[in-house]
Amino acid sequence: MQISKHFIKKHILDRPSSVQKPLHYSISSTGSLSPDYQITSPVLQICVCPSASGCITSFAHQMIDIRFLRPQRRLFSITSASKLPPPEKINKRHNVKGKQFSSKLTVKERALIVEAIKHDDGGSSLDWQLNKVAERLSVDCLSQIFSVLNGQRVSGLPMFIWVLNMKRDLYRNSNFCSLIIDNCGWLGDYETMSSILNDLKSKNLCLTSKAFSFLPVLNSTNSLLMESIAKLIQVLDKVGGSSRSSGIIGMIEMLCKSEAFEMADFVMNITERKPQYYKVVIREKCKKCHFQDARKTLEDMRHFLCEPDVNIYNYLLSSLCKNRKLAEALSVCEEMKNNGNHPNSLTFDIFIHFTAREGMLHAATEFLNEMINMGLEPRFSTHAVIIKGFLHSGRLEESKEYGIDSEVVEYHQRHRNMIYCLLACFHQQKGDILRARIILIKMMDKSLRPNLSVYRRVFNQLKNDGHEELARDLKNRFSSFTLESCVAVTAITT
Structure with a gap:
């Protein structure tokens, strides 16, 4: 996607003035430039000619702005004389016919957009279809359309360019940006992917796990998957910036969601091992209730001199308590203390909320007293959950004693008003x-x-x-x- 100085000199500056014409480019399936598209601005066509030598010089040093790629027949991307309908403006509750308004696209509307993309020849069919539903387009709707395009191996670049020009709020959405990267991956078009990643990096936009659904996690051997991962990491390394940092995390998250934890470790092995990468692995293992594997991951972190912090431990503790594994959570907490990580306010809140909701109010108050002895100030919600525990268990006198006469509450003057009101x-x-x-x-x-x-x-x-x-x-x-x-x-x- 980069135009070299040699190309500019050979094909533009050295041409006779009688044959100087606007150059037209497109992105082919392999990422090369072909003479089907012209470069336009949102208002008028840009003609590359010797009289604009200053523009040519700067143009040779930067990537083509993908927002200005338009089919050859479109001399203007947006004009006042355009016959296209304006983006649909609809009352959020009712449409013009008075029927109940739906924020989702119908199956027929999605099918018409897909067909317009598949047969996009530079005409106005795609813009017409998208403008009609512009107000109802969301990331979820676009995700469904991209899913169909990916299955049929059709490029979603025309729709992506329309969003860049007409729906800037969606373009700033990381999930939407990830969809076009995933589409390029399904097509094997890594050159176009690299160009879009550079554009995202220049705007400091990030990727999510949605960008890497094309990786053959389920239907391939480990060697083929490793090869695909290594090739993708080369692209991310070359681009760098926010695209690279968020891309590595998104890739690890996608692999973990697919339970390809060995491949996630392979990604860290060929890139680097960072606490934020391990956080993703532990979080996904906890979501799948693989708690023993999560604890082994903590050991791996220490083995690679990547010490886990209290926030990583807190996520594991919270997941254990949610699954009513209090004994194992207490064991992890002792392990955390032995490794030099002192519990913080959130650590105690996790235990207090769990024990109070389970009716273990004596244990909850003990955790609260230990918290105060360490010099940590409880939040109002911490007091509230204990009081609610007393109240819901029918122990009204104990709740009254705790809420009104307790030395713990008297110690924290700013919570007393809220606790009285709660009672x-x-x-x-x-x-x-x-x-x-x-x-x-x-x-x-x-x-x-x-x-x-x-x-x-x-x-x-x-x-x-x-x-x-x-x-x-x-x-x-x-x-x-x-x-x-x-x-x-x-x-x-x-």
Whole structure:
């Protein structure tokens, strides 16, 4: 896709002026240039001629901008005199006929787009079909279209170029960019793939695992797969930048999703071993519940002097707890400590949330106390999950003792207001409106202002239940509390 200075000099600068004509190029299935497409800008045709020597010089040093590739018959990519319909604008709830609007393309609409791509001859058929559904085009819709094109080994480049010109928001989407790379892979068109990767790198766009579905993971031998991987890595190494860094991660993720973990290790073996690569491997093994293999991967990291950090351990701990393997999670936590990785707030949150939701509230409070002793401050959600555990298990007095009188909560003053409101809201929802009122009163006695929405719910329910006097008393307390707060603020600011 790169035009050399020799080519420019031989075919343009040395030509007689009488035969100087605009040059037309296209990308063939092998990635070479052929005289079927012309280079245009979004407004007018660019003619390469000796009078524009400055443009030619700069043009010789950079890649062809793939946005400006257009079939030969299209002298203008966008013109005011175009007979093409404007991109469809539709009410998000109803179309012009008043029927319920669907954000997805119908099977017929997708089939018409595929046929227009297959028979794209530079006319307006493809633009017509895409403009009609422009407002409903999404990455998912385009993915379905690319899937059909890949199966029939048809290039999706014409549709990709239309998106570049008409749907810039989609072009900035990593999943969409990955679809065209995957399409080039199915066609074996690595030269075009390299050109697009360079364009993505210049805009600092990244790839995802969707870019590598063409790799023959399921229907080939290991040797053939290794050969395909090595060839692709050569392309990524040559391009570099964000395309290379995100491409390696995306390739490892795709291989792991296909359970080709040996091939993922092969990728790291011929590139480099980095913690972010191992994170992907461990994450995918945890998703598939291969926990012993995930622990072996941690050993491999240490063997290759690539020490796992606490975040990698936390992902494994979280997956073990989600699958109710608490004993194994505690074993991994001890292993983490022995290897010099100290638990952080997230580590304790994982154990506290799991034990509290499983009804092991004594263990949850022990984890909380250990967390505080290490100087880590619990989040509100950490306190809340313990209180909810007490409440849902019917241990109301213990929840009251923890939420209102606990030294743990008193220690973290900024959480006290939210915890009181949580307790009041719970009792109000359970129908114990009198207990909810008492909690709000205790809040205000300790100079804590109740949440307005919680106060209103309790006040309204007291009135509805016929407790007029109690509702009036609560209103007076809240009003005087609000007035005192306003006076205090005024005194501070004056």
